Each structure stands twice: as C-alpha cells, then as structure tokens.
Amino acid sequence: MNAATLTWATYAAPSRFYTLAGRLIPWCWAVTAEFCLAGLWVGFAIAPTDFQQGEAYRIIFIHVPAAWLSMLIYLVMAFWAAWGWMLNARMASMYARALAPTGVLFTFLALWTGALWGKPTWGAWWVWDARLTSEFILLLLYLGYIALTEAIDDPRRAANAGALLALVGAVNVPVIYFSVRWWNTLHQGATISLTTAPKMASTMLTAMLLMTIGFWAYSFAVVFARARAIVLEQESEAEWVRTLATGAEKS
Amino acid sequence: MNWTSWDEFFRMGGYGLYVWGSYAVAIAVMTGEALLAVRRHRRARADARSAS
Numbered sequence: 001m002n003a004a005t006l007t008w009a010t011y012a013a014p015s016r017f018y019t020l021a022g023r024l025i026p027w028c029w030a031v032t033a034e035f036c037l038a039g040l041w042v043g044f045a046i047a048p049t050d051f052q053q054g055e056a057y058r059i060i061f062i063h064v065p066a067a068w069l070s071m072l073i074y075l076v077m078a079f080w081a082a083w084g085w086m087l088n089a090r091m092a093s094m095y096a097r098a099l100a101p102t103g104v105l106f107t108f109l110a111l112w113t114g115a116l117w118g119k120p121t122w123g124a125w126w127v128w129d130a131r132l133t134s135e136f137i138l139l140l141l142y143l144g145y146i147a148l149t150e151a152i153d154d155p156r157r158a159a160n161a162g163a164l165l166a167l168v169g170a171v172n173v174p175v176i177y178f179s180v181r182w183w184n185t186l187h188q189g190a191t192i193s194l195t196t197a198p199k200m201a202s203t204m205l206t207a208m209l210l211m212t213i214g215f216w217a218y219s220f221a222v223v224f225a226r227a228r229a230i231v232l233e234q235e236s237e238a239e240w241v242r243t244l245a246t247g248a249e250k251s
Numbered sequence: 252m253n254w255t256s257w258d259e260f261f262r263m264g265g266y267g268l269y270v271w272g273s274y275a276v277a278i279a280v281m282t283g284e285a286l287l288a289v290r291r292h293r294r295a296r297a298d299a300r301s302a303s
Contacts, residue, residue: 044260049253055264059273066277105284113273120269218281225288232295236302245299 013091014231015240021224028221032214039210047203059117060204064191065212067110069219070138071173073103077145078166085163093159094234096166098227100146102219107139122186130179131187134172141169155234 043061050057077099084093114132115125126132145165152158175182180189192205235241254260263270 045253047253049264054266056266056269058263058270062273062277101284105280109277109280112276116269116273120266218285222285222288225285225292229288229292229295232292232299236299241299242302245296245302 013089014094014235014238017091018228018231018240018244021228025221025224028217028224031217032221035210035214035217039207039214042203042210043207047207048201050204053121056117056120057204059113060191061207061211063110063113063117064208065215066106066113067135068212069215070103070107070110070135071176073099073106073219074138074142074166074173075170077103078163078170081159081163081166085160088156090155090159090234091231093155093163094227094230095223096159096162097149098223098230100142100149101226102223104139104142104146106215106219107135107142110135111139127186129185129187130183131176131185134176134179137172138169138176141165141172145169 039061043058047058049055077096080092080099081096083089084091084096111132114135118127119125145162148165149158149162152161179185180187191200191208232241261267261271
C-alpha cells in the first residue's frame with residue numbers, strides 16, 4: 001500500500017461522513033417537525049382525557065419517548081465506542097462522543113417530566129424506586145463518559161477509556177428496562193409490550209409513537225451536526241478539511 | 252376536540268403547571284441543544300478556515 005492509498009483509506013470515512021451527514025440533516029429536521037407536530041395534534045386534540053389521571057397523563061407523550069431514547073442512545077453510544085476501540089476506527093469513536101450529550105438531554109427530560117408527572121399522581125416529585133434510581137444512574141454514566149473523554153487530550157486514549165466506561169455501564173440499560181418487572185416499583189409497568197395488547201387507547205398510543213419518531217429524527221439531526229463539528233475538530237490537519245475550509249462556502 | 256376554550260386548554264384540568272412545565276422545558280432544552288450543536292459546527296468550520 002503506497003502513501004496515497006493509505007491517506008485515502010484513513011481520511012475517506014470522515015470526509016464521506018461529513019458530506020453525507022450535511023445532506024441528511026435538513027431531512028432529519030423536516031421529519032422531526034412533521035412527526036412532533038402530528039404527535040402533539042393527536043396527543044392534545046384527539047386523544048381523550050384519561051379516566052384515572054385526568055389531563056396529567058398527557059406528559060406521557062414526551063416522557064416515554066424521552067425515556068426510550070435515553071436507553072437506546074446509550075446502547076448505540078456503547079456500540080460505537082466498542083467498535084472504535086476494537087477496530088481502532090476513529091469515526092466510530094467520534095459517533096460515540098457525539099451521541100453522549102443527546103443522551104444526557106433525553107435522560108434529563110425523562111427524569112424531569114417524570115417528576116412533574118409523579119407529583120400529581122403519586123404525591124412525590126421523586127422516590128428512590130428501582131426505575132427512577134436506575135434512570136438516574138444512566139444520567140451519571142453519561143456525565144461520567146463525557147467528563148472522562150473530555151479530560152483526556154489524546155483523542156485515541158480518550159476514546160478507549162470512554163469505551164471501557166460505556167461498555168461497563170451498558171449493563172444498566174436492561175436493569176432500567178426490566179426494573180418494573182424485577183422489583184415492586186411505584187413506577188407503573190411497561191406501557192407497551194410486544195407480547196400483549198396495548199393497555200391504552202389507540203389514539204394515545206399513536207401520539208406516543210409519532211412523538212417517538214419525531215424525537216428519533218431529532219437525535220439524528222443533532223448528533224449528525226455535532227459529529228460533523230467533532231470531525232472538523234479532530235481532523236483539522238487533514239487535507240480534505242483544508243480543502244473544505246478554503247474552498248466553496250457551502251454548509 | 253377535547254377543549255371548548257383556550258383557557259380550558261391552558262388549565263389542563265388543573266394540571267396545567269405539570270403538563271406545560273414538562274413541555275416548556277422539553278422545547279427549551281431541545282432547541283438549546285440544537286443551537287449549541289450548530290454553533291459548535293460553525294466554530295469548527297471557522298477554526299479550520301483560519302488554520303489553513
């Protein structure tokens with residue numbers, strides 16, 4: 001392999017990602033806007049009042065999607081971190097680092113909306129119940145991952161140390177998910193499951209799923225934007241970044 | 252439609268503070284994060300330009 005092919009093989013992935021993500025971001029925003037607006041419309045205008053919880057239940061349309069994404073993003077982050085560690089793939093490590101802040105955001109939102117839902121329905125903002133505690137630990141894991149990777153200057157060592165933490169912490173995700181089954185929790189059981197019929201009105205379920213797709217598209221849009229920034233920061237020496245910077249002024 | 256007036260909509264059957272407190276914070280942090288990500292990209296782009 002001569003020097004030219006080596007350079008190409010090393011830099012092709014980040015530069016290709018950069019261009020592709022730049023093209024996809026507007027579409028991700030369009031999907032986000034459409035699905036969130038549709039979800040809010042179905043959730044507020046069509047879904048009926050809950051016979052037990054009154055209007056307070058409408059928090060579910062952000063609470064459940066945020067909680068799902070907080071867990072999903074962690075698993076995706078751990079996957080890319082591990083991939084980057086094992087194969088020494090820099091782009092994979094950059095994805096992992098780009099995902100973490102969005103994970104923090106959704107974990108925080110799950111906890112915040114949970115507190116605002118818990119107060120009127122349980123009479124408490126917070127209880128040290130298995131579901132709430134394990135979700136709180138997820139927040140700490142995300143913050144620990146960010147603190148660790150930011151504290152190490154060398155990107156490769158930062159990625160490797162972060163990957164170890166992300167992988168060890170991944171054990172917490174099934175704990176969160178199954179906590180309502182394994183322990184007696186104040187938190188209610190799973191809202192939907194693949195094996196049983198949904199326990200909620202179909203319009204409520206529709207609104208929740210629309211919001212989930214909206215949040216999902218949002219995650220892609222924001223993570224792509226952040227990953228593009230990280231690529232430029234870490235690849236600033238690369239030829240393609242220089243060409244890009246001095247070349248045509250397109251986003 | 253569940254609501255007969257805007258006032259009723261905002262009151263959310265007495266749970267207005269909880270429901271709107273959830274939605275307002277969600278919109279605020281999601282908008283904030285998006286702006287931060289865009290700003291970070293713009294800054295990285297500007298740095299790359301001044302470095303080359």
